[in-house]
Amino acid sequence: MLYLELLIQGIIYGSMYAIIAVGLTLVYGLLRILHVAHAGLFALGGYLGLLITNATGSLLLAMPLAAAGVGLVGMVVYRLCYHPILDRPPYVALIASIGLFIAMEEIYRLVFGPYGLTYNDVPLQSQIAFLGMNLRTAELAIVFGSVILLGTLSYLAQKTRIGVAWKATVDDPQMAASFGIDPLKVRYLNFFIGSGLAAIGGIFISLLSNLVEPTMGGVPSYKALAIIVLGGLGNVTGTLIASLVLGVVEAFGTIYIGHLMDRDAIAFAFLILVLMIRPQGMLSGR
Amino acid sequence: MLRLDSLSCGYGAMQAVHGLDLHVAKGxxxxxLxxxxxxxxxxxxxxxxxxxxxxxxxxxKDRKITDASPMQxxxxxxxxxxxxxxLFPNLTVKENLIVGGYSRSRDESNRELERMLSIFPRLEERLGQRAGSLSGGEQQMLxxxxxxxxxxxxxxxxxxSLGLMPKIIDICYRAIAELNKDGLTIILVEQSTHRALEVADQVCVLESGRTVWQGTxxxxxxxxKMIDSLLGLREETSDA
Incomplete structure (x- = not known):
């Protein structure tokens, strides 16, 4: 029973990591940029979700609005921060991204205050019996929400013309353009979807902790960066598997070696260990 | 249909083609070469x-397209x-074909897909396969x-014909000839000179980015004299 509980806890956190990391890997797959500022968009999603929920009392309304709003901000980030420097070496975009992330944290501090915000009435906190365990509704919502969102993303990529166009642009942008696919539109779409997912991730984490604060993007996003390396850079399937593996390792680790290090330390120790053994990632795809 | 007037082009400062003139008639x-x-x-x-x-x-088609984008x-x-x-190696055969028809409407694209599979029936058996896993000949057909x-x-x-087996080259050239018969205008770059001359109406010979001969x-x-300037053509034609 303990193992099942730990497994489910691992899947809950793994689902949340997956939502954040898939957005990052989408950007890396298309532009080969390590989009550190994704963490800032994740935090913005948390803020917007919380503020809309507090204002309207509806989390169901807050999630799509926050995702769409952060998606649009993601498009602006691409246009202003990355687009002008695409022809420069990748470290230029990385430095710009780190700078943007720091700036975003400071803006949140100035606008929303340094101590963080909490929900007036935290949604989805009722207990539900699931496989003999008591789980918070929010925890189940995170797992099912992630499955639905990532399933929808997979459907878009596999079954629609725009999804095929996106994959073609990832493979060979020049040839994709020569068949009439506008690479700029694909990049905007990519940032919209990736940033929208980050926003949902930010809302998910705020439901578990009832706290949204300026630096909340830091740790989850560093983990997400490590996850996309672990999954094989640009490999979406690898990213999903690595997210779940990391969540489960964290859950088991907190029980068995929790007296030696905390949850985040366990996660990073595991990531370092795996990358020492397989620096190309667990699923070294493309 | 197409006119190149004193065309010079290249990559950055490096010029690959110097003042090329070429008129290509419709069909x-x-x-x-x-x-x-x-x-x-x-x-x-x-x-x-x-x-x-x-x-x-x-x-x-009597319109200047010098500055037009590839999409246009x-x-x-x-x-x-x-x-x-x-090809897009991580996409399936069908997805590669869908990308090819992206500039057309979905209905037009579906119709063209049917036509394409009738021209290259072997692709129909491979529709769900990743393009990167096809043989060289199948990749060329795709x-x-x-x-x-x-x-x-x-x-x-x-x-x-580069890197293909003779049987596959025959299939590809047959397809080219049939498409041309249906009115398609084609510009063909080849190193296999005698195969190209079999189907071509017009020939342009380039050397170091400059035209050295043009004719039928x-x-x-x-x-x-021109044959001598083409590497290996004398041997190829005598073998044929």
Whole structure:
């Protein structure tokens, strides 16, 4: 029973990591940029979700609005921060991204205050019996929400013309353009979807902790960066598997070696260990 | 249909083609011949919009397209089968064909897909397979099929026979001849000179980015001086 509980806890956190990391890997797959500022968009999603929920009392309304709003901000980030420097070496975009992330944290501090915000009435906190365990509704919502969102993303990529166009642009942008696919539109779409997912991730984490604060993007996003390396850079399937593996390792680790290090330390120790053994990632795809 | 007037193009400061003049008539097959580095592929990719024009002009259907984007050119009816095929290796055969027809409506694209599979029935058996896992011959068929999905009026084909078995080359050349019979204008870049001369109406020989000879295919077959300038043609024709 303990193992099942730990497994489910691992899947809950793994689902949340997956939502954040898939957005990052989408950007890396298309532009080969390590989009550190994704963490800032994740935090913005948390803020917007919380503020809309507090204002309207509806989390169901807050999630799509926050995702769409952060998606649009993601498009602006691409246009202003990355687009002008695409022809420069990748470290230029990385430095710009780190700078943007720091700036975003400071803006949140100035606008929303340094101590963080909490929900007036935290949604989805009722207990539900699931496989003999008591789980918070929010925890189940995170797992099912992630499955639905990532399933929808997979459907878009596999079954629609725009999804095929996106994959073609990832493979060979020049040839994709020569068949009439506008690479700029694909990049905007990519940032919209990736940033929208980050926003949902930010809302998910705020439901578990009832706290949204300026630096909340830091740790989850560093983990997400490590996850996309672990999954094989640009490999979406690898990213999903690595997210779940990391969540489960964290859950088991907190029980068995929790007296030696905390949850985040366990996660990073595991990531370092795996990358020492397989620096190309667990699923070294493309 | 297509006019290149004093066209010079290249990559950054490096000029690959110097002052090329070429007139391509509607419904014809024009072949560009020459050794490696002669500027054939650069010319093709310049017409497709992927290599920068340094000077000169490209006119297509009496309209200047020198500065048009590759996206605009495919909408205007110019499609390319690039050197090395450059398929999307992680996409399936069907997805590659869908990308080929992206500039058309979904209905048009579906109709073209049916037509393409009738031209290359072998692709129908491989529709769900990743393009990167196809044999060289199947990849070439897919590259041609993908280019045709946009219903082009001008097809640019770079190195049709490179690295293919003779049987597959026959299939590809048969397809080219049939497409031309249906009215498609084709510019063909080849190193296998005698195969190109069999189907071509017009021949342009390039050397170091400059035109050294232009004429009809019959004139090319009979022009000893030009034949001498083409690497290996004498041996190929005598073997044939």
């Amino acid at each position: 014809s097959i024009t072949t560009l 020459g050794a490696n580095g002669a500027g054939k592929s650069s010319t093709i990719m310049c017409i497709a919009g992927h290599v920068a024009v340094h000077s000169g002009e490209i006119r297509y 050119r495919i909408k205007d009816g110019i499609s390319v089968v690039p050197e090395g095929r450059r 590259a041609i099929g993908r280019a045709l999905m946009s219903k082009p009026e001008l097809l640019l084909v770079d190195e049709l 295919s019959d004139e090319a077959q009979n022009n000893v």
